[in-house]
Amino acid sequence: MGVAVPGWLDVPAGKILKAANLPCWSNYPLAQKLHEAYGLPVRMENDASAAAAAEGRWGSAGRFHNFFYVSLGTGIGTGIVHRDERGNLQIISSEGGHMSIDYRGPLCPCGKRGCVEMYASGKALARGAKSLLAQRRLKNSPLAQLARRTSGGLNAELIGRAAARGERVAVQVVDEAVERLTVWLGNVIDLLEPEAIVFGGGLGRLMFSYAPQMRRRLQTLASHPRGSQVRIIQAQFGSQSALLGAAALWSRNGSQHGS
Ligand SMILES: [Zn+2]
Structure with a gap:
């Protein structure tokens, strides 16, 4: 069995640490x-790292020697991938969604404050919309009306679609998430200097549609002189990436785990 699970793992011991x-x-x-x-x-791997391996082996990142994979969904998962001279993938497990971009920010379930996951994940978009719509002046906005019509409340997908239609409150929520995500990506670029950043997960497509805006902002938000030229691409397997990654753990020349 190949298993892709979120969190910090002890892979050799087969344990989820947290x-x-x-x-x-x-x-x-x-x-x-x-x-x-x-x-x-059983072999197991961090879900975003497994997804990164799938994209590196069979998906849209096949031509890169090193890339940073971002899984955007309920939370934010990450995978750091390096391809050696023989073409084998080295995966460095990481939970980069818990890098803080504001030490005074909101408390994350991981115990830290201001993790990027608190601003740019699916949960964060829904929370951001809810808090804006609590303002009396926005009570009758199209997004508030949509929220009232939707059982279970607004989710990131609905907010993304409303933003694409130009609904003002949704645009504000998504713009804020995109800006925070780009601040974080600027840090990632300055730390890792990847050839490419790959957006996967359920929200990957939505965030990828803001890639031109992110590239513009990276001219300022990454110190690397070529930071804004780092390729931003969409994962081929989308929300199925982790599933393929779990299979990759048992395929020949399976990816090698690092930590
Ligand atoms: Zn966190």
Whole structure:
């Protein structure tokens, strides 16, 4: 079995050390539990790292020697990928969504303040819209009316579509998320100097549609003189990337894990 799970892992021990959005799994021996239940050998990897491996092997990042993969969904996952001279992928597991961009920012479930996940994930978009719509002057805005008509409230997909239609409140929410995400990407570019940044996950397509705006802002938000020229591309497998990544753990020349 190949398993892709969110959080900080001890891969050789098959353990989930901690997962910000799954507090019940702390120091949890998932690989062993699955082995006991199914009687099969189990390999596991961080979900975004597995997705990055799939994109590097079979997907849209196949031509790059090194790239930074961003999974945008409920949270923000990351994978750092390097391809060696023989074409083997080295994956460095990381939970880059928990890099803080404001130490006084809102408290993240991981225990830190101002993680980028608190500003630019699906959850963050929904929260941002909710807090704006709580203002009395926006009570009758088209987005507020949409929220009232939608059972379960607004989600990131609806907000993204409303922003694409030019609805003012939705545009404001998405613009804020894009700006915060770009601040973080500027830091990532200055730290890793990747050839490309790959957007995957359920919100990857939405955020990718703002790539021209991000490139413009990266002229200021990355110090690297070529920071704004780093390629920003869309994942080929979208929200299926992690599934393919789990399969990649058992394919020949499977990616090698680093930490
Ligand atoms: Zn966090």
